[in-house]
Amino acid sequence: MQKFALGIEYDGSWYCGWQRQRDVPSIQSYIENAIKKITAESVTVFCAGRTDSGVHALGQVVHFETYSRCSKSAWTLGMNRYLPSSICVRWARLVHKDFHARFSAISRRYCYIINNSCIRSALLFRKTWHYKKYLDINKMCDAAQYLLGENDFSSFRAAGCQSHSARRKLYHIRIIRKGQCIVIDIKANSFMYRMVRNIVGSLVKVGCGEQPETWIAELLENCDRSLAGVTAPASGLYLVEVKYPSDFSIPSSFIEEL
Template structure:
């Protein structure tokens, strides 16, 4: 009779991930199309020499990027930090990269332990389209007033019902979310919408940006964003902004986990 083997000791590891989502059908693993999750699980499985399943802080849509996605996985093997970073990177395509790794407490969860997510939306505001970074920004040809966009966006701050900015197919049980800040700033020909909340409903950031664009180009008044919140009707708001300009730039966790911090970005943008 075979002796009963003791259960394997499992370690939980968190990774910081950066990716260009231009060539992927979003974060979530899907059959017959490329996804960020599938690429990471393939690379991690190679390094661990066992099947690895990962969990993320926020499932980004097709074409959306991240400078600071956070994931976690469990494994029974022991590897050096360099294996989970440089080793995993050697199996990843060039548009996905591990930034850091850390062994975390058993109660850590990349999604459920997060206390806030922060996104930035980059608009190239010029009459003619760009060639450099074309897949990393959203081109808007008409002149935009960033100051009016910023003023209008302040109505979004606080815990509110975001039905007017929620995708019809959203599966979240509640439309209520708590926005911590919204900033709209111009840097020469670039406008950056910076928004942080405890969580987001489906397409919430892109739907907000779509309506802010209507304010910025003069089609709607500054007060329109507040009116949309009151209406609680997605059909009254503007069209969803394109995916190309959206970046997940930070995820907040309780200090007890002591996760590494990175530059928010993307690229040259300051904190």
Template structure:
């Protein structure tokens, strides 16, 4: 979701060049973002099909950040190139008509040719939502992670501060990560409790494969008392993924914001997911 109201009555032409979209999705029914030749459902596959129908030609998408199977996005950005022009209503409503209910486009706009959904981004922000209760959730079982062990959010938050700054995050990197470097700059991280829910909020210039889920898994080990607070600092320095604990489940992870220079006029995010926004705003 983004902050500006959407006026679908405008007749301004969008297209004949590079077009950007802002959208959200529930990732629980998809095998991740990236299209797969096996034909399994992916977010990219569904979006390409819907956009191509409205544009009346095949399109290739570039997204701000690829998400894994079961991971959600309350604010995701893509761009594609098209010779077609449509008004805002035709792009947004037309694409949504061809999408499954779990994906919803909220904005479309023409952008300059030097805009790149991935490489123009200055930061990405994720939230990991944990239901911390003795009994597993029913209603939100695909939208939150769950841990029955009592968690100390204050200790988790203190431990997380060791990750701030630019580091080699090899200890929090998936074995199959294809990034050329394990170095990332983590600008902000916070863990807060709201009743039975804990929210890990983290912002960085970019993330490695499984990085947020691996951080969440390590912090949960600290939060329930299995590991001491200083353990997070130690495993970061050790740069050894095998010593850093389990990878947290994907269900609680959301891409909630992507930052771009103001000149590109991409709408600002109102970070989600929606059911935690009243606590965090």
């Protein structure tokens, strides 16, 4: 039996998240069904990050085990033949038996896109958060610096989160404006359930002037989710990169850091 890793890209607008569920469309079920079409095997696919309903991915990584001896091109071209147009296999790698898409990862990177315009976009409404009020990204950038390093992120931890600890290490958080869109690029060793969306919701309260930049530091200190901002919509969130030790030879994201 061999173990393969795949790089997956998808538009999450049409799915009820990554995880396989009964009677609803999920990314996992489509991937597993495509593998079965090629190998005639029923496999379980494990992912680096279980994205919620409506969340997108440019750099999701998955792994599975199979008896098949298919080539890399068979996995990419073959699987894409059986996948809907909103899901794509970008690359395939034969990996060491010790590799695990989730537990071998050393960092994860997300981007969140806000359409900061008074007029909504018909094309972007499933791909961004439409926020009408003008956001000052300089204030948002200053506030975001308090999040860097290792901290207790309990104030950004969603109800239902099953993580044993709220401590995470943020490596970078960068915010830029491109036309009417604001892009928030955030990287950490790992993230808790809805942590990125909760951080974004709080930074928006700073950007619109409802809270000062130092409020983010107060949230970290208080460790109280009820004090923080709203959870930003799923539509603006993208999993863009998962990093692994170089020994596994997993491709890096094709999305450059901001």
